[in-house]
Amino acid sequence: xxxxxxxxxxxxxxxxxxxxxxxxxxxxxxxxxxxxxxxxxxxxxxxxxxxxxxxxxxxxxxxxxxxxxxxxxxxxxxxxxxxxxxxxxxxxxxxxxxxxxxxxxxxxxxxxxxxxxxxxxxxxxxxxxxxxxxxxxxxxxxxxxxxxxxxxxxxxxxxxxxxxxxxxxxxxxxxxxxxxxxxxxxxxxxxxxxxxxxxxxxxxxxxxxxxxxxxxxxxxxxxxxxxxxxxxxxxxxxxxxxxxxxxxxxxxxxxxxxxx
Amino acid sequence: xxxxxxxxxxxxxxxxxxxxxxxxxxxxxxxxxxxxxxxxxxxxxxxxxxxxxxxxxxxxxxxxxxxxxxxxxxxxxxxxxxxxxxxxxxxxxxxxxxxxxxxxxxxxxxxxxxxxxxxxxxxxxxxxxxxxxxxxxxxxxxxxxxxxxxxxxxxxxxxxxxxxxxxxxxxxxxxxxxx
Numbered sequence: 001x002x003x004x005x006x007x008x009x010x011x012x013x014x015x016x017x018x019x020x021x022x023x024x025x026x027x028x029x030x031x032x033x034x035x036x037x038x039x040x041x042x043x044x045x046x047x048x049x050x051x052x053x054x055x056x057x058x059x060x061x062x063x064x065x066x067x068x069x070x071x072x073x074x075x076x077x078x079x080x081x082x083x084x085x086x087x088x089x090x091x092x093x094x095x096x097x098x099x100x101x102x103x104x105x106x107x108x109x110x111x112x113x114x115x116x117x118x119x120x121x122x123x124x125x126x127x128x129x130x131x132x133x134x135x136x137x138x139x140x141x142x143x144x145x146x147x148x149x150x151x152x153x154x155x156x157x158x159x160x161x162x163x164x165x166x167x168x169x170x171x172x173x174x175x176x177x178x179x180x181x182x183x184x185x186x187x188x189x190x191x192x193x194x195x196x197x198x199x200x201x202x203x204x205x206x207x208x209x210x211x212x213x214x215x216x217x218x219x220x221x222x223x224x225x226x227x228x229x230x231x232x233x234x235x236x237x238x239x240x241x242x243x244x245x246x247x248x249x250x251x252x253x254x255x256x257x258x259x260x
Numbered sequence: 261x262x263x264x265x266x267x268x269x270x271x272x273x274x275x276x277x278x279x280x281x282x283x284x285x286x287x288x289x290x291x292x293x294x295x296x297x298x299x300x301x302x303x304x305x306x307x308x309x310x311x312x313x314x315x316x317x318x319x320x321x322x323x324x325x326x327x328x329x330x331x332x333x334x335x336x337x338x339x340x341x342x343x344x345x346x347x348x349x350x351x352x353x354x355x356x357x358x359x360x361x362x363x364x365x366x367x368x369x370x371x372x373x374x375x376x377x378x379x380x381x382x383x384x385x386x387x388x389x390x391x392x393x394x395x396x397x398x399x400x401x402x403x404x405x406x407x408x409x410x411x412x413x414x415x416x417x418x419x420x421x422x423x424x425x426x427x428x429x430x431x432x433x434x435x436x437x438x439x
Binding site for chain 2: 013014017018021023048049051052053055056058059060061062063064068069072073075076078220222224225243245246247250
C-alpha cells in the first residue's frame with residue numbers, strides 16, 4: 001500500500017514524529033530543525049503528522065457512563081471516591097528503558113541522536129506545586145477572588161496586584177467558559193490563576209512571564225489523578241490543571257494557542 | 261463481596277483512572293457491551309492484584325490490566341476483532357452524549373458526523389496500531405508509558421505510531437475523495 005512512498009526514505013522521520021509528540025529535548029529538536037530545513041521528506045512527514053492530529057480535534061475520549069461506573073463499583077463493593085491528594089509521585093527514571101532503544105528500525109546514527117524529553121526536576125516540582133495549589137483552590141470559597149465571566153472584568157482586576165498583565169481570554173464558544181480569576185503563589189512568586197469551567201469540572205490556568213527561549217508545545221503530565229498541561233507562548237508560561245480528561249485539557253490548551 | 265476486599269487506597273489510587281480504563285477498553289473492543297465486560301474483568305483483576313502494586317504509575321498499571329483483559333477476551337471470542345466497525349461505533353447514543361461545542365446545530369451535526377467517521381477510521385486499524393495511536397492521541401501517554409502499557413520496545417511504539425497515523429490520514433483522504 002505504501003510502495004514507492006518517499007516518506008519512509010529518511011531515517012529522521014521517526015525523530016520528526018518524536019519532536020511532534022514533544023518527546024525531544026530542546027537541543028535535539030534544534031538539531032532536527034537544521035536537518036528538516038533542507039529535507040523535503042521530513043517536511044512532508046511533519047505535514048502528515050499535522051493532518052493526522054487534526055483528525056483527533058473532535059472529542060474522541062470515551063469516559064465511562066455513570067451507570068456503568070456505579071454498577072461495576074457496586075460489584076466490587078467500592079464507593080465512588082472523593083479526589084484525594086496522595087504522596088507525590090516519583091517519576092520513573094529515563095535510564096530504566098534506555099537499553100531497549102537498540103531495537104529501533106532506524107539507522108544507528110539516528111538511534112544515537114535520540115534523546116527523549118523527560119521533565120526536569122524543576123518541572124516535576126512545578127507539577128506538584130500547581131496540582132497542590134489547584135486542590136487548595138477547590139476548597140469552598142477559595143476558587144476565585146474575582147468572579148466574572150467577562151474577560152474585560154477579570155483582566156483589569158490583576159492590575160496593581162501583579163507586576164505583569166496576564167492574557168485573559170474566554171473560551172465559552174469552545175465549551176470552556178471563563179468563570180473568574182485569583183492571585184496565587186507558585187515558586188514563591190505571585191502568579192495569575194484563571195478559572196474555567198468544563199461541565200462539572202474546574203480548570204485552573206496558572207500564568208506568569210517566562211524569560212523563555214522558543215515557544216514550548218504543550219506537554220502533558222498527571223499527578224494523583226489530576227492532569228496537567230504545560231506550554232509557553234508569547235513570553236508567558238502556562239500551566240493548566242484539572243481533573244477533566246487529558247484529551248479535553250489538551251483541547252483547552254489548543255484553544256489558548258490559537259491566535260485570538 | 262466480602263469486607264476484607266475493601267481497600268480504601270485502591271479507591272484513591274486506582275479509581276481516578278476509571279475513565280481512562282473505560283476509554284481504552286472501548287477503543288480496543290470497539291463494541292459497547294464487550295468493552296463493559298472487559299472493564300469489569302479488568303477492575304476485578306486490578307482489585308485482586310492491588311496489594312502487590314508498588315509502582316508509581318497507577319494509570320499505566322490499570323491500562324496494562326485492561327489491555328490484558330481485552331486481549332484475553334479477543335482470544336476467547338475469536339472474531340470479535342472481525343465485527344465490522346460500523347455496528348459498534350455508529351451508535352448514535354455515544355455521539356449524543358458528547359457535549360456540543362457549537363451553538364449552530366448544523367455545524368454541530370457535521371462535527372458529530374466527522375467524529376463518528378474518525379472513530380470508524382480508527383476502528384479499522386489493526387489492534388496493535390490502534391492501541392498505540394489511542395494511547396498517544398487520546399490518552400496522551402508518553403512513548404515510555406505506551407511502551408510499558410503495551411509491553412513493547414519504544415522503537416516499536418514509534419514505528420507503530422507512525423504507521424497508524426499514515427494509515428489514518430490515507431483512509432481519511434480516501435473517504436473524502438469518495439464522499
